[in-house]
Amino acid sequence: MNKQVTSDGTVGKALELLDMVVAFGRSVRFSEVLEVSPYPKATTHRLLQTLTNQGMLAFDDERHVYVPGMRLVRIARHAWNQSSLGPLALPFLQTLAADVKETVHLAQMEHGRVVFVEKTTPDEGFKTMATPGRRSPAHCTGVGKVMLAFMDDTRRAAALECQTYEAFTPNTHKSEKTLLPELAQIRAEGVAFDREEHEEGIISIAAPILGGSNRVIGSLSVVTSTFRMSLKDIEKFRPALQRTAAQIGGEAAVWPYPIAQ
Amino acid sequence: MNKQVTSDGTVGKALELLDMVVAFGRSVRFSEVLEVSPYPKATTHRLLQTLTNQGMLAFDDERHVYVPGMRLVRIARHAWNQSSLGPLALPFLQTLAADVKETVHLAQMEHGRVVFVEKTTPDEGFKTMATPGRRSPAHCTGVGKVMLAFMDDTRRAAALECQTYEAFTPNTHKSEKTLLPELAQIRAEGVAFDREEHEEGIISIAAPILGGSNRVIGSLSVVTSTFRMSLKDIEKFRPALQRTAAQIGGEAAVWPYPIAQ
DNA sequence: TGCAAAGTCCCGAATAGTGGAACAAATGTT
DNA sequence: AACATTTGTTCCACTATTCGGGACTTTGCA
Structure with a gap:
């Protein structure tokens, strides 16, 4: 089992480029892709052509830009409905957000990183870095730490391998040294706190979503x-948070969602 | 230029399998994939492994099934927001549906086939069986014919190449012989009608959505x-329909959406 | 426990991907 | 309008990668 996995073969390279193009979040020119592509010009070009041929990208030959293609969009729609907790969890999130009158995040884990799947704000509140579809490191977020804490040992080991320990604030964990003990504590407590570890001024309380066989499928x-609340204050959200997580987990138990890894 | 495009290289094969797995719409076992895979067992297995490695699929090693992976889900979220007309057009669809008190479909074209992107029904929200993300032939649907009619000659030629002329009802076009004249007429009229060509008892009136440079981006x-209305009756929807299509096209003009092809 | 079916792995042959470099097209500049 | 520069596309010999028959291992069921 490859622990790091960067690319296997052409398929890996092509997907890497696809990911890059999509991540731009806008239409991109060939040269822009080339700049971030680790492959030589000819190769990059050919791979993009292949992806375009396959309908995963579309090339606008008037503006000379690449955009996600219809095939990807179609697959996207299926994959989203089928494998993200989003559609299933959204009603619960809304109830919870209305209940606690604060922003609620739903996350899943991809290869040691946190993917924000859905987000609900009760009013039009402040904005955080999290946007649905965005990826963040796991070591510095409540949702990330709680998933790390509750996943099984093998997966956790693999996920920890991927952590960069990038320091966003003074409170960010700098290495496993401090992270591992906290994970143990989170496991004991059942919830994780983000103590301004990702963004100054932003705190959170997070609970795991456990699917069938108690495996972590999200958080x-x-x-x-x-400015509005202290770490102590948010502890009062725990019951509602855990109840909602349990409800979502219950709904999801019958369906094999991807396991956090 | 490959006209049919079934597979270029490994990447094509891998994407083909990915498409198949996702199209199942549920978790699948290896043997199920193998059944529909055109490749030998060893190859199919290796490709699925690669996709799993890449996070495009996830393998549940307890239930021994493949599901869409987190990476695909993340890419999906981006691609959907960025390249489907769905998010942008949804409010307009809802207004139109409420206005005409009938179901409204939004479609885009992928390689000569119609992809239903969004669907709104006036009364009960948007909970219908025909899931958005479904593909249908173009020759027998209002949305399909109107896109064929308005796309440029090169693209139309390519798209027509892909038509199967499968006969769903007695009214379905059986060949270009009858379809081409109708396309000319649709171009002249500005709208297309589905005269029970896909499903008996189902009729529709469709208008093209034209983006920048008057290129078809959807319909x-x-x-x-x-049982409720006749072909004559639905003609009265034309003004509202065309107005809505123009509004969506106007909104979309500034952003390079994939062109119908 | 045993056996059929499902899933995984191996390795030589040959196909398909690679990328430097030349070429072409679009864009900018004098 | 002619030239320079940047951006995008194609070519082709080389070789690393994929292919897939078949053997092996694991799983599920009787």
Whole structure:
């Protein structure tokens, strides 16, 4: 089992480029892709052509830009409905957000990183870095730490391998040294706190979503800012948070969602 | 230029399998994939492994099934927001549906086939069986014919190449012989009608959505059944339909959406 | 426990991907 | 309008990668 996995073969390279193009979040020119592509010009070009041929990208030959293609869009629609917790969890999130009157995040884990799947704000609150579809590191977020804490040992080991320990604030964990003990504590407590580890002024309380066989399939958090509440204050969200996480987990148990890894 | 495009290289094969797995719409076992895979067991297995490695699929090693992976889900979220007309057009669809009190379909074209992107029904929200993400032939649907009619000659030629002329009802076009004249007429009229060509009892009126440079990026239709209305009746939807299509096109003009092909 | 079916792995042959470099097209500049 | 520069596309010999028959291992069921 490859632990790091960067690319296997042409398929890996092509998907890497696809990911890059899509991640731009807008239409891109060939040269822009080339700049971030680790492959030589000819190769990059050919791979993009292949992806375009396959309908995963579309090339606008008037503006000379690449955009996600219809085939990807179609697959996207299926994959989203089928494998993201989003559609299933959204009603629960809304109830919770209305209940606690704070922002609620739903996340899943991809290869040691947190993917924000859905987000609900009760009012039009402040904005955080999290946007649905965005990826963040796991070591510095409530949703990330709680998933790490509750996944099984093998997966956790693999996920920890991928952590970069990038320091976003003074509170960010700098290495396993401090992270591992906290994970143990989170496991004991059942919830994780983000103590301004990703963004200054932003704190959260997070609970794991456990599917069948108690495997972690995602996590849920209530997010707020230090201007409005303290770490102590947000502890009161715990019952509602855990109840909602359990409800989502119950709904999801019958369906094999991807396991956090 | 490959006209049919079934596979270029490994990447094509891998994507083909990915498409198949996702199209199942549920978790699948290896043997199920193998059944529909055109490749030998060893190859199919290796490709699925690669996709799993890449996070495009996830393998549940407890239930021994493949599901769409987190990476695909993340890419999906991006691609959907960026390249489907769905998010942008949804409010307009809802207004139109409420206005005409009938079901409204939004479609885009992928390689000569119609992809239903969004669907709104006036009364009960948007909970219908015909899941968005479904593909249908173009020759027998209002949304399909109207896109064929308005796309440029090169693209139309390519798209027509892909038509199967499968006969769903007695009214379905059986060949270019009858389809081409109708396309000319649709071009002249500005709208297309589905005269029970896909499903008996189902009729629709469809208008093209034109983006920048008047290129077809999608289409819109009002759908109803012959039990409620006649072909003559639905002509009255034309003004609202065309107005909505123009509004969506206007919104979309500044952003390079994939062109119908 | 045993056996059929499902899933995984191996390795030589040959196909398909690679990327430097030349070419072409679009864009900018004098 | 002619030239320079940047951007995008094609070619082709080389070789790393994929292919897939078949053997092996694991799983599920009787």
